Amino acid sequence: MARSNRQKQPYYAKLVGEKSAEQVQRSPEGEGEETGDPFQSVYAEMGMKAFGAFTNLLDYLSVLRPAEALGWGRGGEQARRVMEEAVRPAAQEIMELRARLDRVEAQMVQVVAGMNRMDRFALDTFRQIEELTRRLSQIQERVEAAARQMEALGPSVDRWAVVRGRIPKEEAVELAINAARELRLKGRKLTLAAVARQAGLKYGQVMYAFGNKERFFQQLEGALAAGEVEALSESASA
Numbered sequence: 001m002a003r004s005n006r007q008k009q010p011y012y013a014k015l016v017g018e019k020s021a022e023q024v025q026r027s028p029e030g031e032g033e034e035t036g037d038p039f040q041s042v043y044a045e046m047g048m049k050a051f052g053a054f055t056n057l058l059d060y061l062s063v064l065r066p067a068e069a070l071g072w073g074r075g076g077e078q079a080r081r082v083m084e085e086a087v088r089p090a091a092q093e094i095m096e097l098r099a100r101l102d103r104v105e106a107q108m109v110q111v112v113a114g115m116n117r118m119d120r121f122a123l124d125t126f127r128q129i130e131e132l133t134r135r136l137s138q139i140q141e142r143v144e145a146a147a148r149q150m151e152a153l154g155p156s157v158d159r160w161a162v163v164r165g166r167i168p169k170e171e172a173v174e175l176a177i178n179a180a181r182e183l184r185l186k187g188r189k190l191t192l193a194a195v196a197r198q199a200g201l202k203y204g205q206v207m208y209a210f211g212n213k214e215r216f217f218q219q220l221e222g223a224l225a226a227g228e229v230e231a232l233s234e235s236a237s238a
Contacts, residue, residue, distance in 0.1 A: 167201070172209035175199040176216070177223045192216065 167175075179199035180190055188194065192213060196206045210216040 167205065169209050172199075172201060172205050173219065175201060176206050176209060177220060180220050181224070190217075190220075 176195050176199050179195045183190055183198055192206050196203045
């Protein structure tokens with residue numbers, strides 16, 4: 001058996017050499033350029049090394065007696081030790097690869113958990129945005145309703161000026177006097193706070209327009225007297 005293996009080894013090597021020569025001849029540019037596969041020489045070298053290792057193993061097994069080749073006796077024990085020494089590096093690499101795979105799997109689990117947390121956070125954010133949009137729409141509807149009510153009460157320009165708090169002093173005086181007349185006709189008590197509420201003004205705007213309480217009543221009496229005189233003149237002319 002050993003002789004036949006030794007005889008076959010040159011034959012296989014010759015076949016490999018012929019195959020390599022055929023590939024070189026089929027190259028369109030010859031030796032000056034690389035073949036289609038840049039790793040062809042590496043593959044060929046690896047194949048030759050694997051072929052040589054395999055033939056050496058066959059030669060070693062052919063030297064052993066049949067009983068020792070089957071693992072019996074001292075020769076079998078020696079063969080077992082040789083095989084263990086040959087397999088030990090591969091087993092270590094497999095164990096390292098398994099440990100790496102375990103670490104990668106743990107990292108993937110963490111990544112998936114992080115993505116799930118991000119999905120929940122994004123969902124909560126979208127819900128908050130929807131709630132905020134709904135509240136803004138409600139506020140807009142209330143503002144529009146208030147604007148319609150203010151337009152029904154009086155001139156839109158004056159009312160919006162009141163809302164902004166940027167009303168001229170003359171307009172504030174006019175609004176306060178008219179509100180005081182309405183309260184007087186209704187028989188209510190005249191106070192600056194009541195006049196401000198009736199006119200849709202702030203208390204500070206009324207104070208800014210008149211300066212103090214006494215000046216407000218003075219201008220109110222003057223306006224009432226002027227109104228009575230105007231009414232008498234209209235009735236006399238009629």
